[in-house]
Amino acid sequence: MNVSDPTATTHGAAQIVDRGFQRYDGKRAGVVQAVWSVAWQSIRATLGLGRPARHKIFPVLAVAIAYVPAIVFVGVAALFNDILDPSEVADYPGYYAFITAAILLFAGLVAPEVLVGDRRNGMLALYLSTPLHRGTYLVAKGLAVVLTLALVTLGPPLLVLIGYTFENAGPDGIGNWMVVLLRIFISAFAVSGALTAISMAASSITDRRAFASIGVVLLALASPAVASALVDGAELTPNWRLIDVFSMPFELVYRVFGEPGNFPELSTLNVGLVNLAWVVGGLAVVAWRYSRLVVSR
Amino acid sequence: MRERNQPEDGGGSSVRRIRTNQHECHTETVPAIIETSGLVMEFPSTRALDALDLSVPPGVTGLVGANGAGKTTLISLALGLLKPTSGSITVLGLDPSVNGPELRARIGYGPERNVLPDDMRAYDFVRHFAQIKGLPRDEARSRASDSLYLVGLGEERFRALGTMSTGQRQRVKLAQAIAADPAFIVLDEPTDGLDPVQRDEMLAIIVDVNRKFGIDVMLSSHVLEEVERICDHVVALDAGRLVAHGSMAELAGASGGVEVELVDLADRPQSVDAVETALLQGGFEVRRVDFTIGVSGRDDAELFDAVTAAVATAGARIRRLGSRRRTLDDVFTADIASSARGRQS
Incomplete structure (x- = not known):
């Protein structure tokens, strides 16, 4: 309800008008807003925001697993800073070793939640009846997955950096601090990007959310075992290690921080290329699947 | 607006x-x-x-x-x-x-x-x-x-x-x-x-x-x-x-012809058939459901005359007689049938 003509001062001249539904001829935003709107809504749905409590349990659990070590490390730095070098407890690339379970669970959960449901319940057709087309829709969904995964890949190392900084155990000087910050961002989005592409590819292949989740987890668990069997068991060239889809993003993190990592026999170039290949390959599968999808109402 | x-x-x-x-x-x-x-x-x-x-x-x-x-x-x-x-x-x-x-x-x-x-x-x-x-x-x-x-x-x-x-x-x-x-x-x-x-x-x-x-x-x-x-x-x-x-x-909404509902007479069981036959012989389009006959194909005045004449000749008795409004259902049924015939031919 609006009061019309607020400048009216004559006694009895004011009137209450029921505005209600009216035509709109104001500005309209373009596709960018549509992409962000879909991405944000997907993030909210995945994290259980605005949904009943049961939908919040798993995301909260995964986020807790990811952040608890960071909180512990910062706490250790605060309590024992004078007798312990915090970087010896956990350095930034090494931190991911503590939270691989959380990242894996999140990767297995997020993309299937974000992609599969829309195909099954008809929301995809509704989205494609808006200014979005398949490409922009997938960009929105990819953004949602990357940003949600960043919650567990970016947040905890950032927390460690900020905590260490406050405890005077962070990088020396603003220049070094910015370099570490940049490396954290690159690492987090490298891990998120690779896992996003793989999990979106799995989610585009099946219309069953559970199958997609299991597929992602199985791929992540089986590929290290296969790689290990080929290199350590069959004594093939160490480059076969590159098929380890789950370890390579984390190996890249070590290289970003200039450390040899867990597989020093692999060149940084190869590690970088194989991660890029997973991203490109995963997204190509998604694009191929959605280009062939017949969507009608 | x-x-x-x-x-x-x-x-x-x-x-x-x-x-x-x-x-x-x-x-x-x-x-x-x-x-x-x-x-x-x-x-x-x-x-x-x-x-x-x-x-x-x-x-x-x-x-x-x-x-x-x-x-x-x-x-x-x-x-x-x-x-x-x-x-x-x-x-x-x-x-x-x-x-x-x-x-x-x-x-x-x-x-x-x-x-x-x-x-x-x-x-x-x-x-x-x-x-x-x-x-x-x-x-x-x-x-x-x-x-x-x-x-x-x-x-x-x-x-x-x-x-x-x-x-x-x-x-x-x-x-x-x-x-x-x-x-x-x-x-x-x-x-x-x-x-x-x-x-x-x-x-x-x-x-x-x-x-x-x-x-x-x-x-x-x-x-x-x-x-x-x-x-x-x-x-x-x-x-x-x-x-x-x-x-x-x-x-839809235009005249759909005339519709007459006849009484089921025990002593003249063939009267309804006779009305239908007379109208068909008169060259009208006739649709019959039990004791109700729909007639179309000419203007309403001519249809009313033809129906009353047929009823009188057959010795039938009218329960209800009136103009019929053409519905979308009629249009759809007729056009679908026409389309189907076209496909078959």
Whole structure:
């Protein structure tokens, strides 16, 4: 309800008008807003925001697993800073070793939640009846997955950096601090990007959310075992290690921080290329699947 | 606010009377909402649309046809969800396959399927889609509420969609379709699953959306009675072909001939047969259901004379005699039958 003509001062001249539904001829935003709107809504749905409590349990659990070590490390730095070098407890690339379970669970959960449901319940057709087309829709969904995964890949190392900084155990000087910050961002989005592409590819292949989740987890668990069997068991060239889809993003993190990592026999170039290949390959599968999808109402 | 409009030509545009104030009127030519030319859509196993030439004028248009007639395909092509195999389609003057995003920002769509996410609140759902269609955040919020009030869900707008009845969910879909203030909305079976009271309310809202706010509507339905009740124009499809197309006034509502109901006389059991035979021999079109005979093919006065003469000759007795209004059902049945004969030949 609006009061019309607020400048009216004559006694009895004011009137209450029921505005209600009216035509709109104001500005309209373009596709960018549509992409962000879909991405944000997907993030909210995945994290259980605005949904009943049961939908919040798993995301909260995964986020807790990811952040608890960071909180512990910062706490250790605060309590024992004078007798312990915090970087010896956990350095930034090494931190991911503590939270691989959380990242894996999140990767297995997020993309299937974000992609599969829309195909099954008809929301995809509704989205494609808006200014979005398949490409922009997938960009929105990819953004949602990357940003949600960043919650567990970016947040905890950032927390460690900020905590260490406050405890005077962070990088020396603003220049070094910015370099570490940049490396954290690159690492987090490298891990998120690779896992996003793989999990979106799995989610585009099946219309069953559970199958997609299991597929992602199985791929992540089986590929290290296969790689290990080929290199350590069959004594093939160490480059076969590159098929380890789950370890390579984390190996890249070590290289970003200039450390040899867990597989020093692999060149940084190869590690970088194989991660890029997973991203490109995963997204190509998604694009191929959605280009062939017949969507009608 | 614009008046109900009727097409006055069969081409790609319509003449619409616009009332600018109480005394002044002017006319302007407005483009067709949907226009197709030789539109063909083939799937690997079937031809869903076959050389469809169509011009849908502004107003409320009913899209009718049996399952598999091509309604879904036409809607999907209009929304740019599919690309035609050949031919062309324009919606609001734009080609969906070229100007898809721009066009879809101006179209609202209420799907038939139950696509509403159970966990989401009605308000959030409507606001979300208003934002996707380009409304600024604050405007999307207020218009989500306004739309839900318009469809009668103002007090229920913060309820989870999963807790809503079928009727309420249908209204949410309509609110979602209109929230971003489209020029044109496509509603797919909007009364599906509704009881008669809910159906009447939904149809009244749809009429309001067009009459009060000037939003053109295409309503896909298989319930001919409701299409006849609220639509200005009809597009009837059968097996991918256009079988009827025009204003409701042209297609239905005209005289459908004369209908006579005769009494079942125990002493003259053949009298009804005799009336039917006499009318058939007179060259009239005759439809008989039990003791009711519908006669058409000439003007009403001639039909009345012929019926009364036949009844008198046969010694039958009339229970009821009167003119019959042609319904959309008659049109549809006749045109579908004609289309089927055409395909067979």
